[in-house]
Amino acid sequence: MDSLYDVLIIGGGVIGCALARELARYDLQIVVLEKNPDVCYETSGRNTGVCHGGFAYDTGSLKARFCVEGNRMMGDLAEELDFPFKRCGKVLVGNSRADYEQLLRTMAQGERNGATGLRMIDGEELHRLIPSVVGEFALLSENSGILDPFMMTIALAENACENGVRFDFNRKVTGITRDADGIWTVETPAAYYRTRWIINSAGLGCGAISEMLGIHGYHTIGSKGDYIILDKRLGPMVPMPIYTVPSNTYMGIHVTVTTEGNLLLGPTAEVTQNYSYYGVEQKNLDGLYQEAMAIWPHFTRADYIRTYSGILSKWVNEEGVIQDYRIEIRDDLAPHAVNLVGIESPGLTSAVPIARYVIGMMQEREAFAPNPEFNPERRGIRRFADMTAEERSAAIAEDPAYGELICRCQQVSKAEIRQAIHNPLGVHTMVGLKYRTRAMMGRCQGGYCQMRISRMIQEELGLSPEQIEYNRQGSNLFYGKVREEAAR
Amino acid sequence: MREVDVLIVGGGPAGLSAAVALYEQGVKDILVVEREAQLGGILKQCIHDGFGLTRFQQALSGPEYAQIFIDRVRELGIPCLTNAAVLEITPDKKVTIVTPEGLLEYRARAILLAMGCRERTRGALAIPGERPAGVFTAGVAQSYINLYNRMPAREVVILGSGDIGLIMARRLTLEGAHVKGVYEILPYPSGLARNIQQCLNDYDIPLHLGHTVIDIHGDARLTGVTVAKVDDQRRPIPGTEEYIPCDTLILSVGLIPENELSRGAGVMLNPRTQGAVVDEYGQTSAPGIFAAGNVLHVHDVVDEVSAEAERQAAAIRKYLEQGALPEAGVTLRAGQGVHHVVPQHITGADEFLLSLRVATPLRNTKITVRDGDRIVAQKTYRRAVPAEMIHFMVKPGTPQTHEWEVSVE
Structure with missing residues (x-):
C-alpha cells in the first residue's frame, strides 16, 4: 500500500509480460498482477503455438498490422530472449476449386497486409514438403513458424523481472478506484496497490476490468478450443503446421508440430461464457479425430498423450461479429489507463508490437525517461536434451547434476529442475516447473519423474508436503505424510 | 569406446536375473545399467507380499524378492552402474550412457533390453x-x-x-x-x-x-x-x-512396455504386445539384441519375468559362443481368440515355450498350434482369462509351412 507504482499491469499473459518487458526499457516502477500462481496460465499458454504469417486478417486491421510486424521480428526476439522458435513455414491445404479460390483470396489479402513468402504450391511440391499430408495443393507461408508459448511468455516475464519489474501472483483484481489526484488504487483480496498508470491486459478478464475502469459497453465472448497432443515419435512426419482452408474468423482444425516435436490436433471452436472451465468433451475428442484424420491419417488413439483446451477472448459487436483488437486510452473516462479489449489470436505473434504500440500511446501523454541499465538479453536454462555430446560432457564436468536424468521422456536433468525451482519469478508449482523444463510433458506424463520433482521442490525451498501445488491455488498434491518419520 | 560382452539395460528383476544367470554360465564380462540410484526396479515400491510363490515357494515382498538377486549380483561382483541412464542404442550395439561422472560409450557384443514398462496415463x-x-x-x-x-x-x-x-x-x-x-x-x-x-x-x-x-x-x-x-x-x-x-x-x-530405446536401435515392435518382435531365443529383429521381462510383454508375476530373463541369458551365451543363432524362419501368428503370442518367430527345430493371452474369458477351451493342416500342439483349459498369461512348451515336429497359427476354440 505504501509504494506508488508508475505502471500497474493487470494480467500476466503474453501481452502483460511483453508490456512489462518493453516498459522496463524506461525508468518506471512497474508491477504485474496475475490472478494465477504463474504467468501464461490461460489463453497465452493454451493455444497452438504458431507464429502466424499475417494473411488471415482483414487488411487495415490491427491484427494484420501487428501480426506481420511480430512475425518479422520473432527470430530476433527469440534469440534475444532465448525461447524456442522455428521459422518452419506452414501450409494451408485444399482439394476443391472453391478451396483454391479461397486460398488465392487469402494470399492476396496477405500480400496487401504486407506478409511475404506466400505462394501457391501444387500437389507435387506439397508432398515433397510433407509426404504424408492429404491435399491436392496448398498455400505455403514460408515465414510462418512455431514457438513455445510458455517459454516465450516466461522469457518475457523473466527478462522484465531481471530488469526490475515486480510480479505478484495469486492477485485477482476485485476493484479499481481513482482518487482526486488521479492516482489509481487497485484492490485484490491480498493487498491494495497504488499506481499512476494502469494497463488492462487481462485477456479473458478484459471485459470485467474494463467495467472496473469505468469504460462500459464492451461485449466479449469466449471461444473455447479443445486439443489432443500426440507422441513426439510422430513429429518428424510433420515438418510444419498443416492447416485447412481458413475463413477470416476461424482457422479450422489443424495438425501442428510443436517446438518439442509433439503433434497437436485441434482446436475445436465453441462459444462459452464460462472462462474458468477447461474441460475437454468426448464429442470434441471424437470430432478432432475425424477431422484430423482427413488431412493427416497417420496416427491412432494409442499415440495420444494428453488433451487440453484454451479460451480466446473475442470482442463482438451487437450482431455478434468478431471485432478487431481494441487498444485505447479513454482520457474522458479513465485517464492514464490503457484498455486492451479482444486481444486474441494472433496474440503471441503480436505481443511485442502491441506492447510497443501501447507505450507509444502512453508516451503521447507522458515522456518516459530511459532505463540506462536495461538489459534486453535473457538466457534460459541450458537443456541437456538440446546439447551435443561435447556440450553434455562439459556441462556434467561443471555440474554433475547435468548427468542425472530426472525426466526420462524429455531427458531433463536434475540441474535443470534445480535451476527451474529457483526461477526468477519464484514460481514453484508442478506445472510451472513443467513449462520451464519440459519435465512431465512427455509420454509417461510424469509417471517416472513427478515424485522426484515434488521432493526436490520440498527440499530446495523447505516446503511441507501440503504446500506442493499442482497448478492453481488449492491444487495440493498431498494431504501430508503417510506417517511421521522416526528421528534419525 | 569401452567394450563389453553383454550390456543389460535395466537393473530390475529381468536385468538382475539375466545378469546372475549369465555370470553363472560363464559369461562374466557383463554390465548392468540402471538409471535409478538403487537396483531392483519397480519391485522397490511393491511392499505387499506374493512375490516368489512359484520360484521360492514363499510369499516375499517386492523388495525382498529383489534383494535376493541384488545380493547375488554383489556376491558375484557383477558390475552395475546406477544413476546411469542409457541415452541411445544403435543397431550395431553402441550404447551411450549418461552418469553424473560424465558420458560413457560402450560397444557390446550382445544387449539385453530389460527396461520394463510404464503405466498408461x-x-x-x-x-x-x-x-x-x-x-x-x-x-x-x-x-x-x-x-x-x-x-x-x-x-x-x-x-x-x-x-x-x-x-x-x-x-x-x-x-x-x-x-x-x-x-x-x-x-x-x-x-x-x-x-x-x-x-x-x-x-x-x-x-x-x-x-x-x-x-x-x-x-x-x-x-x-x-x-x-x-x-x-x-x-x-x-x-x-x-x-x-x-x-x-x-x-x-494398463501397462505399456517401455521401448523408446528399442525403436532407436531399429528393433521391430509388435503392435499387440507393444514389445519387440522376438524369436524363441528372445532375440529381436536386430541381431544380438535380446529382450526380456515387461519390456517384451507384460507379465502377471515377477517369477515369470526372472524365468524368461534366464532363458534369454542362456540364448545370449549361445549367441556369444556361436556368433549367431539359428534362423527363425517360421512365423507364429495370433489367430482366432488369441490376443498375442510370444515368440512371433521360431526355428521350428527346437522345443520352445509359447506364451499367450486369450482375447476374452473362456471356459473349457482348446488352444491349438497349427502348421497348415497339421496340429503341432493342443492344450485344453477349463478356464482361460486375459488377465492370466498362458504358457506351455511346444515340440515343433517337422514344419510343413512357414506360417503357423495359434487359436482357441
Whole structure:
C-alpha cells in the first residue's frame, strides 16, 4: 500500500509480460498482477503455438498490422530472449476449386497486409514438403513458424523481472478506484496497490476490468478450443503446421508440430461464457479425430498423450461479429489507463508490437525517461536434451547434476529442475516447473519423474508436503505424510 | 569406446536375473545399467507380499524378492552402474550412457533390453473433463506412499482393475483413505483373481464391472468424477451417469512396455504386445539384441519375468559362443481368440515355450498350434482369462509351412 507504482499491469499473459518487458526499457516502477500462481496460465499458454504469417486478417486491421510486424521480428526476439522458435513455414491445404479460390483470396489479402513468402504450391511440391499430408495443393507461408508459448511468455516475464519489474501472483483484481489526484488504487483480496498508470491486459478478464475502469459497453465472448497432443515419435512426419482452408474468423482444425516435436490436433471452436472451465468433451475428442484424420491419417488413439483446451477472448459487436483488437486510452473516462479489449489470436505473434504500440500511446501523454541499465538479453536454462555430446560432457564436468536424468521422456536433468525451482519469478508449482523444463510433458506424463520433482521442490525451498501445488491455488498434491518419520 | 560382452539395460528383476544367470554360465564380462540410484526396479515400491510363490515357494515382498538377486549380483561382483541412464542404442550395439561422472560409450557384443514398462496415463486414454490435481496412476500413488511417505489421497475412486490398482485399493484403505469403488470398463476383471479377493472383497470395496469414468471435475484439486455403465462396444449408456464426489482418481488401466530405446536401435515392435518382435531365443529383429521381462510383454508375476530373463541369458551365451543363432524362419501368428503370442518367430527345430493371452474369458477351451493342416500342439483349459498369461512348451515336429497359427476354440 505504501509504494506508488508508475505502471500497474493487470494480467500476466503474453501481452502483460511483453508490456512489462518493453516498459522496463524506461525508468518506471512497474508491477504485474496475475490472478494465477504463474504467468501464461490461460489463453497465452493454451493455444497452438504458431507464429502466424499475417494473411488471415482483414487488411487495415490491427491484427494484420501487428501480426506481420511480430512475425518479422520473432527470430530476433527469440534469440534475444532465448525461447524456442522455428521459422518452419506452414501450409494451408485444399482439394476443391472453391478451396483454391479461397486460398488465392487469402494470399492476396496477405500480400496487401504486407506478409511475404506466400505462394501457391501444387500437389507435387506439397508432398515433397510433407509426404504424408492429404491435399491436392496448398498455400505455403514460408515465414510462418512455431514457438513455445510458455517459454516465450516466461522469457518475457523473466527478462522484465531481471530488469526490475515486480510480479505478484495469486492477485485477482476485485476493484479499481481513482482518487482526486488521479492516482489509481487497485484492490485484490491480498493487498491494495497504488499506481499512476494502469494497463488492462487481462485477456479473458478484459471485459470485467474494463467495467472496473469505468469504460462500459464492451461485449466479449469466449471461444473455447479443445486439443489432443500426440507422441513426439510422430513429429518428424510433420515438418510444419498443416492447416485447412481458413475463413477470416476461424482457422479450422489443424495438425501442428510443436517446438518439442509433439503433434497437436485441434482446436475445436465453441462459444462459452464460462472462462474458468477447461474441460475437454468426448464429442470434441471424437470430432478432432475425424477431422484430423482427413488431412493427416497417420496416427491412432494409442499415440495420444494428453488433451487440453484454451479460451480466446473475442470482442463482438451487437450482431455478434468478431471485432478487431481494441487498444485505447479513454482520457474522458479513465485517464492514464490503457484498455486492451479482444486481444486474441494472433496474440503471441503480436505481443511485442502491441506492447510497443501501447507505450507509444502512453508516451503521447507522458515522456518516459530511459532505463540506462536495461538489459534486453535473457538466457534460459541450458537443456541437456538440446546439447551435443561435447556440450553434455562439459556441462556434467561443471555440474554433475547435468548427468542425472530426472525426466526420462524429455531427458531433463536434475540441474535443470534445480535451476527451474529457483526461477526468477519464484514460481514453484508442478506445472510451472513443467513449462520451464519440459519435465512431465512427455509420454509417461510424469509417471517416472513427478515424485522426484515434488521432493526436490520440498527440499530446495523447505516446503511441507501440503504446500506442493499442482497448478492453481488449492491444487495440493498431498494431504501430508503417510506417517511421521522416526528421528534419525 | 569401452567394450563389453553383454550390456543389460535395466537393473530390475529381468536385468538382475539375466545378469546372475549369465555370470553363472560363464559369461562374466557383463554390465548392468540402471538409471535409478538403487537396483531392483519397480519391485522397490511393491511392499505387499506374493512375490516368489512359484520360484521360492514363499510369499516375499517386492523388495525382498529383489534383494535376493541384488545380493547375488554383489556376491558375484557383477558390475552395475546406477544413476546411469542409457541415452541411445544403435543397431550395431553402441550404447551411450549418461552418469553424473560424465558420458560413457560402450560397444557390446550382445544387449539385453530389460527396461520394463510404464503405466498408461489419463492422457493416453483421453478421458474427457478437467485436469485437476489428484489424478494419479496407481504406480505413482504407490510410489508416493511407499517410497516418498506422501499421502496423496483421501476419498478415492479407482478406474481399472489392473493388479496395481487392486493392490492400491487395499494399501490406501490401510493408510486411512476411503476407497469408494473400483470401476472396470470390461465385463470381467483385468487383475488376478487372488487380488480381487484379497484386496477388494476382504475390505468390502465394491467392483463395478462394465463401468467407466466419463468426466473429471475440479479446476484445482479433483472434486469428483462422473461414471457410467457401458454397452458391449464400451460406449457409455446415456442415463446411467452417476456423479461421485472424490479427491483422488487412481488409474490402473494398463501397462505399456517401455521401448523408446528399442525403436532407436531399429528393433521391430509388435503392435499387440507393444514389445519387440522376438524369436524363441528372445532375440529381436536386430541381431544380438535380446529382450526380456515387461519390456517384451507384460507379465502377471515377477517369477515369470526372472524365468524368461534366464532363458534369454542362456540364448545370449549361445549367441556369444556361436556368433549367431539359428534362423527363425517360421512365423507364429495370433489367430482366432488369441490376443498375442510370444515368440512371433521360431526355428521350428527346437522345443520352445509359447506364451499367450486369450482375447476374452473362456471356459473349457482348446488352444491349438497349427502348421497348415497339421496340429503341432493342443492344450485344453477349463478356464482361460486375459488377465492370466498362458504358457506351455511346444515340440515343433517337422514344419510343413512357414506360417503357423495359434487359436482357441
